[in-house]
Amino acid sequence: MIKINENFNKLQASYLFSDIAKRVAAHQQAHPEQDVIKLGIGDVTRALPDACIQAFHAAVDELASDGSFRGYGPEQGYDFLREAIAKGDFQSRGCNVEADEVFVSDGAKCDTGNFQEIFSSDITIAIPDPVYPVYVDTNVMAGRTGEAVDGRYSGLVYLEATKENDFIPEIPSEPVDLIYLCFPNNPTGATITKQQLKKWVDFAKETKALILYDAAYEAFVQDENIPRSIYEVEGAREVAVEFRSLSKTAGFTGTRCAYTVVPKECMAYTEAGEAVSVHSLWNRRHTTKFNSVSYPVQRAAEAAYSPEGRAQIQELVSYYLNNAAYIRKHITALGFDCIGGDNSPYIWIDGKMDSWEFFDLLLNKAGVVCTPGAGFGKCGEGYIRISAFNSFENVKEAMDRISNSI
Ligand SMILES: *Cc1c(COP(=O)(O)O)cnc(C)c1O
Numbered sequence: 001m002i003k004i005n006e007n008f009n010k011l012q013a014s015y016l017f018s019d020i021a022k023r024v025a026a027h028q029q030a031h032p033e034q035d036v037i038k039l040g041i042g043d044v045t046r047a048l049p050d051a052c053i054q055a056f057h058a059a060v061d062e063l064a065s066d067g068s069f070r071g072y073g074p075e076q077g078y079d080f081l082r083e084a085i086a087k088g089d090f091q092s093r094g095c096n097v098e099a100d101e102v103f104v105s106d107g108a109k110c111d112t113g114n115f116q117e118i119f120s121s122d123i124t125i126a127i128p129d130p131v132y133p134v135y136v137d138t139n140v141m142a143g144r145t146g147e148a149v150d151g152r153y154s155g156l157v158y159l160e161a162t163k164e165n166d167f168i169p170e171i172p173s174e175p176v177d178l179i180y181l182c183f184p185n186n187p188t189g190a191t192i193t194k195q196q197l198k199k200w201v202d203f204a205k206e207t208k209a210l211i212l213y214d215a216a217y218e219a220f221v222q223d224e225n226i227p228r229s230i231y232e233v234e235g236a237r238e239v240a241v242e243f244r245s246l247s248k249t250a251g252f253t254g255t256r257c258a259y260t261v262v263p264k265e266c267m268a269y270t271e272a273g274e275a276v277s278v279h280s281l282w283n284r285r286h287t288t289k290f291n292s293v294s295y296p297v298q299r300a301a302e303a304a305y306s307p308e309g310r311a312q313i314q315e316l317v318s319y320y321l322n323n324a325a326y327i328r329k330h331i332t333a334l335g336f337d338c339i340g341g342d343n344s345p346y347i348w349i350d351g352k353m354d355s356w357e358f359f360d361l362l363l364n365k366a367g368v369v370c371t372p373g374a375g376f377g378k379c380g381e382g383y384i385r386i387s388a389f390n391s392f393e394n395v396k397e398a399m400d401r402i403s404n405s406i
Contacts, residue, residue, distance in 0.1 A: 003382040006372060007143045010153070014133065016375035017041070019387075020359075022097025027363050037398040039327075039386045042346075043133040046253045046319065048300070049312035052250060055303035059296035070295045075287040077259070082296045085259055086248045087243050088305035089244065101263055101279065105299075106293050108216050108245035108258040113138040114289075115212055115241065115260070116178065118281040119268060123177035126157040128169055130187050130376035130383075132214065136181040145168040151378050160379050161188055165352070166338055168196055171203050179204065182214035183219060187376045187385040189292040189324075189340015191226045197233050204239035210268065210278065216258075219249035219317050219342045237263040241278065248345065250304045250313050266303050320345050323395040324388035330399040331386070334406060342373040345388040348373070358384050365405035 017058060024036060031222045047291050048056075050390075060262075062068040062137045076082065081097040090097035105111050113134045121143050136156070146154035157176050161168030167190035181200060183192040204211050211230065218228040227233065239333035245258035252258075293300075303309045321342075328341035331349055339345040351358030355372035362384070371387070373380030388395065 005141065005143075007141050007204070009019050010140050010145065010147055010193055011137055012151070014146050014375075016371070017357050018354075019093045020369065020371070023360065023363060024369055027367070031367070034367045036363075036367045036369060037390070037394050037401075038369045039141050039388075039390055039395070039398060040305070040371045042248070042387055042389065043253050044248060044316075044320075044361070045065070045391065046251060047252045047315055049304065049316065051303040051306055051309035051312055052156045052255075052300040055374050056255075056300040058294050059299035060145065062262070063295065073292050073295060073298070075290055075292050076100075076283070077102065078298050081302045082259075084302045084305040085244075090229060090231060090261075093232070095229050095230065096237065097231060097261055097356055101261055102281065103262060104293055105258050105260060105286075105290065106256040108117065108214065108243045108247070108260075109134055111243050111258060111260045112180075112214055114241075114285070115282070116142055116144075116273075119178060119210075120287055124157060124175065125157075126172055126176040126179045127182060128161050128182065128185075129158045129378055130373060130380035131180075132182060132186050133376070158378075161180065161185070161190065162379055163337070166190070167348070168192055171199060175207055175209075179209055179211045181211055184217040184340070185343035185346075186217065187346055187371065187373065187380065189344035189346035190348070191221065191223075191343045193235055194227050197227060197230060198235075201230070201233050201236050201239055204236055208267075208269065209239065210266065211236075213240050213242045215242055216245045216248055217344055218244065218308065219313065220321060220345055222321065223343055224406075226343055230267075231261070238267070241266060241282075246301055246304060249317065250309075251316060252301070255297055255300065257297050312405075319392070320388045323390065323392055326392070326395055327386055327388060327399060330403060334403065341388070347386045347388070349386060351382060351384050353382070355381055355384055361406070362402065366398065366401035368402060 082102040085102045086097050086099040125139050157172050161167040161169050165309045167188045211232040230236045242261045246252035262279045262282045267275040268278050324341040327347050334350050338347050338349040352364045355374040359372045371385040375385030
């Protein structure tokens with residue numbers, strides 16, 4: 001008899017986006033004349049940069065003739081892209097990352113979800129609350145938790161991000177082995193300083209823990225005092241893996257290209273206490289289970305590092321940041337407390353009421369869709385997330401409607 005992985009039964013059904021869709025559909029039926037403006041989902045809306053499109057086309061043409069055709073590429077990604085990434089995203093900013101420490105993939109969702117696989121099933125995991133749900137659910141599937149009680153799994157250490165700590169979790173008081181951090185944060189939009197991040201790096205070093213650092217939104221950091229990479233912090237190469245993606249930065253959410261940096265100094269330990277290279281473990285896992293990203297997509301991603309590509313990406317990022325600043329200004333003027341929106345595309349708003357109640361209020365009174373914070377964890381209750389991923393015209397219209405109706 002074929003038996004299931006019982007851990008899947010522990011997963012809490014995620015009704016968040018289907019609940020949102022249901023409420024939006026009901027509203028549209030009741031008010032067919034009103035255009036609903038969606039500032040809920042974390043997907044970009046603007047076209048790929050022209051430099052990427054040109055490289056994409058040219059690479060497709062290469063595949064059209066036998067002489068320049070390419071089949072399987074290296075599982076870790078082509079050298080041209082790994083080198084462009086190491087140079088463009090790290091070495092140029094003073095971070096010591098080599099091309100062979102970059103693993104190209106089809107998404108930071110997969111990478112942040114898969115990375116836990118190379119570690120023992122009895123390690124202790126520390127996960128932020130509120131959180132990007134992938135980190136939690138993949139550890140539940142792997143059997144590292146008990147049942148969920150009242151929205152929280154036994155066996156996980158929750159790193160609470162609240163108004164009291166300015167949405168930067170404190171170092172846990174109990175020992176943990178694997179720590180997930182995400183800055184600029186989804187959903188809160190909070191950023192971390194180098195000094196604050198250094199405390200996490202030091203903690204991981206002292207306790208032989210490992211940090212999984214999700215920097216999917218690093219391109220939105222404009223303030224020179226805020227680190228874009230954990231490797232800007234001294235000692236991080238020994239204790240941190242970093243995830244990056246072209247999804248939110250270069251509009252690759254549908255095109256798919258991301259990468260993970262695994263420094264050769266990172267170690268994990270056997271039962272007997274012997275150090276094993278995390279780089280070699282991940283390389284083994286990646287080459288066994290993955291065949292990398294298509295050649296045209298890797299060429300399109302490489303073009304994001306050309307001078308034209310960089311300028312076009314900065315233009316995209318600035319466009320969304322301008323939306324974010326506009327949202328933040330208007331929401332603050334209405335008397336709400338919020339964070340994010342200055343080095344991040346998300347604004348996290350204290351609704352001063354139940355998050356679904358606030359969601360319904362914005363939908364019914366203004367025809368604007370946001371995301372209720374409770375969907376991201378217990379600490380998200382009372383908050384909503386507004387995303388800057390839309391046209392400026394829509395953002396302006398949404399803020400006008402909210403100002404006129406609340
Ligand atoms: C969008 C997002 C990602 C990136 O996902 P891709 O799979 O690369 O599209 C990773 N982490 C967070 C927190 C995100 O919001």
